[in-house]
Amino acid sequence: MAANPCPCNSGKTFEDCCAPLLGGQARAQTAEALMRARFTAHVREDFDFVAATHAAAEKDSYNKSAAEAQAKTLTWTRLEILETEAGGPDDAAGTVTFAAHFTQNGQSMVHREKSEFVREDGEWVYVDGEINPRSAPVRVDKVGRNDPCPCGSGKKYKKCCGA
Amino acid sequence: MERRFRCTGCGKCCQGRLPLSVPDALAHADRFPLFVLWAPVRPGGRSYDLTRQLGVTLDLKKKKQAALRVAILSYVPSGMKCPALQDDGLCAVHDAKPLRCRAMPLSGARAEDDQDDLLLPRAGWECDVGEDAPVVYRDKTVVARGDYEAEREQLIKDAAILRPFATMMLQAAPQIRMDVEKMASRPMGGHVITDTAHLIQHLAGVDAFHFAAKQLPVMEAFAARTAGVAELAKEHKRYADSAAHWRRVLGG
Ligand code: SF4
Numbered sequence: 001m002a003a004n005p006c007p008c009n010s011g012k013t014f015e016d017c018c019a020p021l022l023g024g025q026a027r028a029q030t031a032e033a034l035m036r037a038r039f040t041a042h043v044r045e046d047f048d049f050v051a052a053t054h055a056a057a058e059k060d061s062y063n064k065s066a067a068e069a070q071a072k073t074l075t076w077t078r079l080e081i082l083e084t085e086a087g088g089p090d091d092a093a094g095t096v097t098f099a100a101h102f103t104q105n106g107q108s109m110v111h112r113e114k115s116e117f118v119r120e121d122g123e124w125v126y127v128d129g130e131i132n133p134r135s136a137p138v139r140v141d142k143v144g145r146n147d148p149c150p151c152g153s154g155k156k157y158k159k160c161c162g163a
Numbered sequence: 164m165e166r167r168f169r170c171t172g173c174g175k176c177c178q179g180r181l182p183l184s185v186p187d188a189l190a191h192a193d194r195f196p197l198f199v200l201w202a203p204v205r206p207g208g209r210s211y212d213l214t215r216q217l218g219v220t221l222d223l224k225k226k227k228q229a230a231l232r233v234a235i236l237s238y239v240p241s242g243m244k245c246p247a248l249q250d251d252g253l254c255a256v257h258d259a260k261p262l263r264c265r266a267m268p269l270s271g272a273r274a275e276d277d278q279d280d281l282l283l284p285r286a287g288w289e290c291d292v293g294e295d296a297p298v299v300y301r302d303k304t305v306v307a308r309g310d311y312e313a314e315r316e317q318l319i320k321d322a323a324i325l326r327p328f329a330t331m332m333l334q335a336a337p338q339i340r341m342d343v344e345k346m347a348s349r350p351m352g353g354h355v356i357t358d359t360a361h362l363i364q365h366l367a368g369v370d371a372f373h374f375a376a377k378q379l380p381v382m383e384a385f386a387a388r389t390a391g392v393a394e395l396a397k398e399h400k401r402y403a404d405s406a407a408h409w410r411r412v413l414g415g
Pocket residue numbers: 176177178181245246247248249253254255256257260261264
């Protein structure tokens with residue numbers, strides 16, 4: 001294992017892998033390289049890099065403070081690249097399917113996503129992703145029949161949910 | 164058929180859950196314990212199409228479908244008074260009262276021809292529905308339109324945020340999808356409640372740390388208020404878990 005392994009698990013050192021991308025000294029040659037760098041940016045909480053590598057159309061909807069807030073509640077542990085389609089030095093678009101492992105509240109979890117990348121002005125940028133089942137952990141509470149139903153008759157209470 | 168209605172401001176309906184528009188929820192995040200409601204609505208009802216338009220359509224087994232209403236909720240246990248209701252019976256946020264409260268008793272979330280039952284005061288309410296009260300609904304048409312339309316317009320705006328959020332969550336969080344589908348196929352219905360941790364990422368321009376700082380004391384207060392009450396154990400856990408989440412965000 002390298003002395004200062006890159007958080008993206010490439011097996012290289014950080015300096016030889018994602019650091020030049022995060023530092024702006026180099027550009028990602030492939031969609032996978034950008035994917036790795038964006039993961040590393042999450043690990044290092046460099047959300048300006050994450051924001052800057054969104055496609056122009058998506059930039060406005062990125063909530064950097066929410067990403068920073070989320071980072072306080074979890075620890076990214078490992079990235080696995082599962083599959084890539086196109087996204088090479090000569091391509092204009094590509095997808096990267098990955099599993100990003102993290103721990104939250106002492107539990108190990110995985111975020112699986114198939115991300116779409118395109119080139120804008122020659123640079124790879126992230127468009128969006130299809131998130132696979134069994135990733136985002138959510139606390140769910142089911143509310144059964146004994147609770148007043150907000151959607152059916154609405155008869156049990158007031159400002160209920162209508163519908 | 165005419166229905167008359169005048170709110171006497173008795174405050175009796177200011178209790179339990181209160182669905183909020185996105186701007187109302189954000190404006191009062193320092194007061195209301197905010198959660199997300201996922202309420203399936205089955206085909207056949209008058210408000211089905213509207214619910215599909217404002218929410219998402221669920222594909223269920225056997226080619227059945229249901230509409231899913233997604234809304235932010237001030238989640239207060241049934242019978243417990245709204246945190247904005249003062250001891251003198253007045254609303255502490257009167258000048259910035261949520262659209263849902265302004266539109267009472269009508270509901271912008273329901274079809275115009277589906278308002279009848281809302282205009283019958285529930286037991287204990289002191290709404291005036293007598294001769295002197297104004298006609299608010301006639302032949303399934305809303306007469307007093309202002310607040311009703313304002314609420315509907317806001318729901319349409321909110322849908323631009325809530326629909327992609329819901330679509331993403333249903334895709335990414337199989338627990339939600341499974342539970343929502345289960346509720347949708349139960350004869351007696353039901354709904355699902357989740358916290359707002361994921362929603363905040365879809366609210367561009369909202370500072371997540373400010374939001375956390377507002378919600379934390381509210382969740383703590385409701386956790387304290389529900390502590391040790393057996394019937395409210397589930398609610399208590401919900402508040403405590405949410406408080407713990409926002410505390411972690413704030414680095415506590
Ligand atoms: S916000 Fe005001 S009007 Fe609305 S339920 Fe609470 S106390 Fe009542």
